[in-house]
Amino acid sequence: MNALPQIMVTGLTLGALYAVATLGLSLIWASLRFLNLAHGAMLAVGGYAAFAVATNFGLSGPLAFLAAMAFGALMGWATFWGLVRPILDTRDFETNILIVTIGLSIILENGLLQIFGGQPYGQPVSVPGALALAGIRFPIQNMVIVLSAITIVLAVSLLLRWTRIGLALRACAQDRDAAALMGLPVTALFSATMALAGALTAASGVMISSITQLSPLLGDDPMLKAFIMCVLAGLGNIGGAIASAFLLAIVEVMAEFYFASRWGFPTLLFLVIAVLIWKPNGLFSGREVQRL
Amino acid sequence: MRAFLASPARRDSLIGIALLAALIVIPLTGASRYTLGQIVLFMIYAAIATHWNLLFGYAGIFSLAHLTLFGIGAYAMAMLNFYMGVSIWLAIPMAGVVALCASLIPGLATLRLSGIYVALLTLAFAQVVYVLIVTDTDCFIQTETACRLLTGGAAGFYGFEDFGTRHLFKSNWLVANYYIVLFAATLTVAAALILMHSGFGIALMALRDNPLYAQALGVSKLRLRLQVFAISAFFTGLMGAIYAGHLRTVSPTVMSLSKMLYLIAAVVLGGAGRSWGAVLGLAVLMLVAEVLDFGSAQQIGIGVILLLAPILFRRGLLGLTIPAKLYDHLSNSPKTRIDEGRQISRDLWPAKKLTQLLLPAGRDQLHGAEGATAPETLRQKDHPVCKSGK
Numbered sequence: 001m002n003a004l005p006q007i008m009v010t011g012l013t014l015g016a017l018y019a020v021a022t023l024g025l026s027l028i029w030a031s032l033r034f035l036n037l038a039h040g041a042m043l044a045v046g047g048y049a050a051f052a053v054a055t056n057f058g059l060s061g062p063l064a065f066l067a068a069m070a071f072g073a074l075m076g077w078a079t080f081w082g083l084v085r086p087i088l089d090t091r092d093f094e095t096n097i098l099i100v101t102i103g104l105s106i107i108l109e110n111g112l113l114q115i116f117g118g119q120p121y122g123q124p125v126s127v128p129g130a131l132a133l134a135g136i137r138f139p140i141q142n143m144v145i146v147l148s149a150i151t152i153v154l155a156v157s158l159l160l161r162w163t164r165i166g167l168a169l170r171a172c173a174q175d176r177d178a179a180a181l182m183g184l185p186v187t188a189l190f191s192a193t194m195a196l197a198g199a200l201t202a203a204s205g206v207m208i209s210s211i212t213q214l215s216p217l218l219g220d221d222p223m224l225k226a227f228i229m230c231v232l233a234g235l236g237n238i239g240g241a242i243a244s245a246f247l248l249a250i251v252e253v254m255a256e257f258y259f260a261s262r263w264g265f266p267t268l269l270f271l272v273i274a275v276l277i278w279k280p281n282g283l284f285s286g287r288e289v290q291r292l
Numbered sequence: 293m294r295a296f297l298a299s300p301a302r303r304d305s306l307i308g309i310a311l312l313a314a315l316i317v318i319p320l321t322g323a324s325r326y327t328l329g330q331i332v333l334f335m336i337y338a339a340i341a342t343h344w345n346l347l348f349g350y351a352g353i354f355s356l357a358h359l360t361l362f363g364i365g366a367y368a369m370a371m372l373n374f375y376m377g378v379s380i381w382l383a384i385p386m387a388g389v390v391a392l393c394a395s396l397i398p399g400l401a402t403l404r405l406s407g408i409y410v411a412l413l414t415l416a417f418a419q420v421v422y423v424l425i426v427t428d429t430d431c432f433i434q435t436e437t438a439c440r441l442l443t444g445g446a447a448g449f450y451g452f453e454d455f456g457t458r459h460l461f462k463s464n465w466l467v468a469n470y471y472i473v474l475f476a477a478t479l480t481v482a483a484a485l486i487l488m489h490s491g492f493g494i495a496l497m498a499l500r501d502n503p504l505y506a507q508a509l510g511v512s513k514l515r516l517r518l519q520v521f522a523i524s525a526f527f528t529g530l531m532g533a534i535y536a537g538h539l540r541t542v543s544p545t546v547m548s549l550s551k552m553l554y555l556i557a558a559v560v561l562g563g564a565g566r567s568w569g570a571v572l573g574l575a576v577l578m579l580v581a582e583v584l585d586f587g588s589a590q591q592i593g594i595g596v597i598l599l600l601a602p603i604l605f606r607r608g609l610l611g612l613t614i615p616a617k618l619y620d621h622l623s624n625s626p627k628t629r630i631d632e633g634r635q636i637s638r639d640l641w642p643a644k645k646l647t648q649l650l651l652p653a654g655r656d657q658l659h660g661a662e663g664a665t666a667p668e669t670l671r672q673k674d675h676p677v678c679k680s681g682k
Contacts (some may be wrong), residue, residue, distance in 0.1 A: 103598030
């Protein structure tokens with residue numbers, strides 16, 4: 001039997017998941033120029049938030065999904081004011097923020113462990129069933145994931161491209177000082193960016209946990225892959241990150257199918273190292289990368 | 293005495309000798325086996341934390357693969373001994389060389405790039421090594437009773453030689469191990485301290501703070517950063533081998549991310565970029581864990597330290613204790629009246645020192661020369677930090 005169609009189905013689903021996971025990370029890098037190492041923990045918190053409201057308050061799937069996104073936005077907003085703002089303009093911000101977000105990540109993951117325990121849960125926010133078409137199995141959940149991912153990515157690009165707030169966010173990312181001099185409320189816009197990134201991160205956490213399982217460490221692996229995609233595309237290049245999310249997901253699934261599942265991730269890494277030696281600024285870097 | 297202590301190198305050697313003397317005496321005072329065992333672990337981790345401090349605090353390389361290189365050293369020693377019958381005393385330095393070679397993979401790929409890329413790719417490298425060991429399930433050697441995996445898989449690797457102290461010293465083996473570890477740790481820490489205080493270390497700091505300026509003076513960024521990465525990998529791998537020889541087993545958890553974060557917490561708490569920061573931070577963390585039993589909340593405590601340290605005190609515990617005036621005095625930078633000026637001069641001293649080392653006498657105009665001149669031997673062409681001739 002030809003496995004290629006099935007590989008493409010799995011690869012596209014994974015690509016959609018990675019694209020949304022990458023989006024939050026890439027937004028923060030593009031505007032605030034720091035790497036959020038708590039990204040994985042925030043993914044997990046998003047997944048658990050949907051789980052908690054769905055089981056405790058009996059919210060339906062889409063509502064629980066939105067509740068998780070709202071919680072993620074709140075988390076991103078609080079992170080900005082509590083942790084990022086105090087050290088934003090200090091020397092060594094770039095490395096200090098790595099340490100701070102590692103700390104946040106440890107606290108969030110262990111907090112989840114204390115509250116929910118280490119045993120894995122199934123994500124209640126999901127759609128069972130599958131369609132069979134020409135001998136290929138399409139689980140409905142995968143189709144929902146791909147559709148919501150496309151919706152989210154489109155919505156974010158439209159927001160950034162065509163709205164006033166999107167224009168303001170892009171101006172901030174391009175030149176912070178000039179934007180402030182033109183009268184833009186830079187700090188408020190930064191906190192809005194982090195809230196948006198938090199919401200996207202939580203959404204991706206719900207989606208990832210719906211095809212795997214809920215565990216406090218569920219976000220670590222997607223985070224690492226989101227990093228790799230950002231690096232491959234050139235940090236801060238959002239369109240490139242989404243393209244490389246799909247590219248790498250298909251490469252990974254093929255490597256897992258044709259070699260062995262344990263070689264999927266190493267293959268990705270070697271690919272990225274090769275790209276970095278060949279094009280240190282990323283695969284899609286032209287002379288000037290538009291950051292947001 | 294004051295003049296003698298004015299040199300940071302002399303001050304650090306004095307602290308080092310005092311610390312070494314204390315550590316030599318401790319087993320003679322009849323300390324319990326538990327205490328000795330904990331101190332052995334402390335010495336091992338303090339030694340590699342000092343090298344992480346050298347990488348991060350001095351060279352600005354945020355490597356998340358440090359414990360992976362430690363683990364590679366431990367596995368290399370165990371496997372060389374088990375599969376090839378190499379004597380443990382030969383396998384230990386060989387393990388250092390193996391770790392050095394392994395460090396070139398992430399090193400060559402990332403060290404020409406900025407800090408973020410280093411963090412990302414070393415993390416990915418660490419994860420790959422960890423996953424490949426944990427998911428190893430193929431038999432490598434089939435014995436009559438069991439199947440032996442190449443790396444031992446998730447269960448860990450065992451069955452190799454230890455230091456042989458159990459056979460030689462019977463019940464006193466722990467004391468013998470203690471001195472072996474002390475010897476290796478002293479060597480490792482001394483290597484890091486020498487690098488920190490040498491022209492090499494100053495060039496690294498100048499590269500970190502003023503990359504364009506340092507490169508304009510003829511310092512090669514990739515070359516120097518790769519060198520310090522490889523050297524610290526060698527010593528870290530060496531300590532890994534010592535760790536394996538002491539515990540007689542290696543498991544993949546030695547290179548887990550949570551251990552790595554513990555190490556980072558120690559360095560950040562003590563003071564990154566301070567020669568004794570790593571040792572102090574680790575001592576504080578271990579003592580606090582001894583006194584207060586956090587149980588399951590211990591990880592959260594580490595998280596809180598990491599979260600608050602850069603916000604509350606940016607230069608670690610040692611940064612709190614050394615008043616700015618004394619620091620100016622020790623670091624030989626010009627005394628300035630305004631705090632801001634003092635901060636700037638503090639940030640610039642590596643670049644200034646590098647200028648003194650590299651530029652011919654009388655040309656040190658950059659930061660208001662104080663008549664300091666470089667000795668004849670440290671002139672540009674001869675100095676080791678710019679031998680590449682680039």
